Amino acid sequence: MLTATRGAALYVGALLGPGLLLLPALATQIAGPASVLAWAALMVMSAPIAATFAALAVRHPVSGGVATYVDEAFGRVAGAVTGLWFLTSILIGSPTVALMGAYYVADLTGTGPTAAAAMGLVIYASVLAANTFGLRVSSGVQLALSAVLVAVIAVAVGAALPDHVTQGWTPFAPHGWWAVGTAAGGLVWLVIGWEAMAQMAGDFRDPARDVPRAVAWGFGIVTLLYVGVAVAAVVVPADPGSTVPLADLVGVGFGSVGRDATALLALLLTTGGMNVYIGSGAKLAAALAAEGALPAWFAGGAARSVPRRPLAVLACTGVAMYVPLVLGVVGPAEIVLATSACFVAVYVLTLAAARKMLTGGLRVCATLALVLFCGLGPFLRWWLLLPVGVVVVAVPLLRRRWSRPDGVEGAVTGGAPEQVAP
Incomplete structure (x- = not known):
């Protein structure tokens, strides 16, 4: 059974992941030193979000993920759309x-961009192969990797900031104030995971007491870490054009040894995070197919620990997304914002469901979180066409499919994948 301390550790592990390898520097590139305001805004948003999901975990624990909440509040079509949004984020985010x-x-091996492109394909293929044979990275291993990452970043930030804390703050908003909102939209990757505790509430000894404590402690740890990273990304900027900004930061505090260790940790963390997300995404696709939200073909072999047919589709879509990334047709920033648009859509529907399910002060909290998350929409601009496109295509098909007498009955229970922030 989980204690509050262990729960807080799991919460931190659910929020931290490969996104830390790139997103802090990306936010600084988008908004300059004013990116710290984007971080601050996300932390302000995270407080009511964390409180809302803590309340849901205690009062409405589920095992199927956020799609289950949306299904219960707004019906199976909305629940299926939520699952499809999450699946879309996996399809486009994993290659990045x-x-x-x-x-x-x-960077560790001293090779160039061609070798990096080849290594990315090797990483992707290795994760797909591992899932094909049912080899999964355990939550304990992923938690340990996240803990090491937290320790390394915390020490590196502590070592680097004293000598640089007054540097790099001018001009404060070189790209204008609107860029702050765009940076916040990209950083959404780093706050996805607050809902994970709802799926583990039944594992706590005393959910009513321990879940709020776990959420509070996890929120405090993550906030302190993100504040340090946000400031460090400004005052210790990565080299222009660097593709390894976290290694640049750690190298300031630990030299070449720290830089090499960061590269190794990045490989392990990337592989572990992708392993969880791709495996869970395949299971989600099979569950959606079993409910009629996707073609029945995807449900074939659903009894396996990781269904192989969805994995085959993930392999094809992954390569299709990877090639333009490597060729520079699209950049990581564009993929990050497109993925964030799907995440924002998922959270908006989930928080709207929470508002409907909760009462009193908790409903006010859910409403505040919903309003704040909706506020990100204008900054994501046309990237929101991606989740809108999913709705336009999927909703008529779902309604037509489920209105037939032979339509599949039952709620969408596949839910969202096990949470390891991308």
Whole structure:
């Protein structure tokens, strides 16, 4: 059974992941030193979000993920759309994560961009192969990797800040104030995971007492870490054009040894995070197919620990996304924002469901979180066309499919994947 301390550790592990390898530096590139305001805004948003999901975990624990809440509140079509949004984020985000890890390996080995591109494909293929044979990274291993990452970043930030804390703050908003909102939209990757505790509430000894404590402690740890990273990304900027900004930061505090260790950790963290997300995404696709939200073909072999048919589709879509990334047709920033648009859509529907399910002060908390998350929409601009496109295509098909007498009955229970922030 989980204690509050162990729960807080799991919470931190659910929020931290490969996104830390790139996103802090990306936010600084988008908004300059004013990116710290984007971090601050996300932390302000995270407080009511964390409180909302803690309340849901205690009062409405589920095992199927956020789609289950949406299904219960708004019906099976909305629940299916939520699952499809999450699946879309995995389809487009995984190749970017693979390339992130590959850049760090290339930095470790002293090779160039061609070798990095090849290594990214190797990482992606290795994760797919592992899932094909049912080899999964355990939550304990992923938690340990996240803990090491937290320790390394915390010490590196502590070592680097004293000598640089007054540097790099001018001009404060070189790209204008609107860029702050755009940076916040990209950083959404780093706050996805607050809902994970709802799926583990039944594992606590005393959910009513321990879940709020776990959420509070996890929020405090993550906030302190993100504040340090946000400031460090400004005052210790990565080299222009660097593809390994976290290694640049750690190298300031630990030299070449720290830089090499960061590259190795980046590879392990990337592989572990992708392993969890791709395996869970395949299971989600099979569950959606079993409910009629996807073609029945995807449900074939669903009894396996990781269904192989969805994995085959993930392999094809991954390569299709990876090639333009490597060729520079699209950049990591564009993929990050597109993925963030899907995440924002998922959270908006989930928080709207929470508002409907909770009462009193907790409903006010859910409403505040919903309003704040909706506020990110204008900054994501046309990237929101991606989740809108999913709705336009999927909703008529789902309604037509489920209105037939032979339509599949039952709620969407596949839910969202096990949470390891991308």
